[in-house]
Amino acid sequence: MSAILTPKAIKTALAGERVALVGGAGFIGHNLALGLREYGAKVLLIDNLMQNNLLANISDTEVDPFRRELNFNFLRQRFEMLRDVGVEIASADARSMIDLENALRKFSPTKIVHLAAISSAVEAKKMPGHCFDLQLITLRNVLEYTQLRPDEVNQVVFMSSSTVYGDFKTQTVDENVRPQPYGIYANTKFMGERLVRTYNDQYGLNVSIIRPSALYGERCISRRVSQAFIENALMGKPLMLEGGGDGRLDFTYILDLVDGIIRSMAVESVPGASHTFNITYGNARTILELANIVKDVVPSAELREVPRNKIKPIRGTLSTQRAEEQLNFKAQWPLETGYRRYCEWYVEQWERVQAKVGANLM
Ligand SMILES: NC(=O)c1ccc[n+]([C@@H]2O[C@H](COP(=O)([O-])OP(=O)(O)OC[C@H]3O[C@@H](n4cnc5c(N)ncnc54)[C@H](O)[C@@H]3O)[C@@H](O)[C@H]2O)c1
Known part of the structure; x- marks a missing residue:
């Protein structure tokens, strides 16, 4: 694999590529679509807008009305940004081979990225059968479509997860560490890889x-800790730090991930190649460090220590050395710049929606 991937080389490599993103209207997919358009690739998103997207957001009665409005605002921004850069969108359920094939055939992709899933391990645990279908039936359909068109589709990219490693036995894991996934989400990711x-x-x-x-x-609605913390700070709720917040995660800004995925599509590789890459910031940070950035942006935020949850997974750093060597990848956004930028954006969005709908929805 070539290691010299300048922006110009990436643009040249992606010229003429037609990339279909299955499950592409989600958080990663829409950001990836925007990134691919910057390099000139044609992009089609296929999504049924069902999971963690428009339909779920509108019908979710557990979310308070203000946050539903805020999420809706993020989702609308996604579609407006995609429209403005000429990304095509097809509404189809990728569990149905016929629906998927119809959408793909018209576009005739040269690359397919598979992203469809219940993207939260906690939510997936509540609906194991649904998790299996959204991750694996859709993946089977993508692979079958590709297998039948060896001269048309030159690459399939599968969005797996760091959860395939299970509990980290060492501070840092690389791609040679044997996966030991537990739970339905991580296991379907590992089955997907296989x-x-x-x-x-x-x-x-x-x-x-x-x-x-x-x-x-920006525009994530999954409410992982990075989003929950800034929202809680803005709602005047405490930021809960289990065990003082000493748990560590390899927090990654979406722009770094998008850069890594695009590099994996632009790199020169021989036919029949198979590659696995950790694409992360490459340095795990504590939950307390995350909370301190929120406190910097929203000084009224209350940090509250609570007892440790004993069944929490043990995580750490994912080594990005392979991606650095083979893709010329180098993450650009540490928490201090990436997460701060995100928090500041969030505050602005929060205030804008508040001004629009009034405090009566809160
Ligand atoms: N966000 C993360 O931190 C993270 C980390 C590791 C791995 N991943 C993986 O990356 C992928 C994308 O994650 P995300 O954060 O963008 O998730 P997301 O929930 O924002 O997006 C997933 C999209 O898939 C769509 N979808 C689900 N089932 C579908 C179906 N049958 N047909 C068509 N579309 C369907 C949903 O409507 C949604 O828009 C997922 O596979 C996820 O497991 C995400």
Whole structure:
């Protein structure tokens, strides 16, 4: 694999590529679509807007009306930004081979990125069968579509997860560490990786597997800790620090992940290649460090220590050395700049929605 991937080289490599993102209207997908358009690739998003998206947001009665409005505002921004840069969107359920095939055939992709999932391990645990179908039936359909068109589709990218590693036995894990996933989310991700590698091995598909970790960034509605903390600060609720907040995660800004994925698509590789990359910031930070940045942006935020949850997974740093060597990847956004920028954006969005709908929804 080539290591010299300047922006110009990436643009040249992606010229003429037609990239379909399955589950592409989500947090990662829409940011990836915007990034790919900057390099000139044509992009189609396929999504049924069902999971963690418009339909779920509108019908979710557990979310308070103000946050529903805020999320709706983020979702609308996604679609407006996509429209402005000419990304095509097809509404289809990727569990149905016919629906997926119809959407893909019209676009005739040269690369397909698979992102469809219940993207939260906590939510996936509540609906194991649904988790299986959204991750694996949709993936099977993508792989079958590709397998039948060896001369059209030159790469499948599968969005896996750092959870495939299970509890970290060492401070840092690289891609050679044997996965030990637990729970339905991590296991379906690992099964997905195995399926992708099997199609590579048996049918010669060119595949890339990406393992991201603890993402944060603009227009995310998943309410992971990075979003929950800034929201709680703005709502006057305490930021809960289990065990004093000494748990560590490899927090990654969405722009770094997008850069890494695009590099994995632009890099020169031989037919039938299979690659697995950790794409993260590459340095785990504590929950307390995250909370302190929120406190800097929202000085009234209350940090409250609570007892440790004993069943919390043990995480740490994902080494990005392989991506650095093979993709020329180097994450650009430490928490101090990336998370701060995100928090400041969040405050601005919060105030804007508040001014629009009034405090009566809060
Ligand atoms: N966000 C993270 O921190 C993170 C970390 C590691 C891995 N991942 C993985 O990356 C992928 C994307 O994550 P995300 O954060 O963008 O999630 P997301 O929930 O924002 O987006 C997932 C999208 O898939 C769509 N979808 C689900 N089932 C579908 C179906 N049957 N047909 C068509 N569309 C369907 C949903 O409507 C949604 O828009 C997921 O596979 C997730 O597991 C995410």
